[in-house]
Amino acid sequence: MKENIKLGLILLLITGIAGFLLGGAYEITKAPIAEKVAADKQTAMKELLPKADKFNTVDVNAKDKGKISEVNSALAGTDIIGYTINVAPKGYAGPIELMVGISSDGKVTGMKILSLAETPGLGANAPKPEFSGQFKNKPIKEKLEVVKIAPTKDTQIEAITGATITSKAVTLGVNDAIDFYNSSLKGDKK
Structure with missing residues (x-):
């Protein structure tokens, strides 16, 4: 004992x-x-909106907090030239944190994946330019959609082979950022 x-x-x-x-x-x-x-985060914002001199955090409305985790306005001098919008859609293996850049002239300037835990060799390929580069200069008037073949429309994103769930999750996140921009930020050029 x-x-x-x-x-x-x-x-x-x-x-x-x-x-x-x-x-x-x-x-x-x-x-x-x-x-x-x-x-x-600063590096990612600068990559998405390179003409910006500085970035200011924007308050997010409580009803948008579920999808949108952070918003920053991009300033060139005193003019807002765009926004970076952080979202975290659910991917195959968990949330995918990404930052979407949208210019004030109505185009997606790009998308940067901040973190993900997707399957190595499949969904983990999402940050590669072959996939993530497809979002650059996409229009924000219509929702983007994932296709399994070469895109034929400007609103289509070609899925990563073997990682359709990840491809759809990232595209959903970009669409959420676009929806937030169109409903809450568009025209706000103080």
Whole structure:
């Protein structure tokens, strides 16, 4: 009996020390990770709207919070030249965080995948230019649709072979960003 108590106390001591060390590692790495995420976000915004001098966060209406996680206006001087809109549609293996750039003249300037956990070799190919590059300069008047053959219309996106669910999820996210722009941001050029 005494031996069991002694072993239990040793185990408790070991787990307490391990928990303390993990907590310390978290505190040490928390700030650098947050800085890296912010820097990656700035880089993505600049890639999507390269003519912008700065980006300002825009408040998102509570009813849009479900689909839209963040909106930033892109400014050239004092003029708004477009927006970056962050969405996270559900893909095959979980949410796909992406940022969509839309210019004030009514075109998708591009799409950048910030994070995903899709199947390696299939859905994980979504960030590659062969797929993600298809969204550049797409019009925002009609919904984009996924097709399994070469696109014949300007509103079509060719699916990634073997990853139709991921392709549809990303396209849905871009469509959600377009809908939000058309309903809440279009014409807002302060």
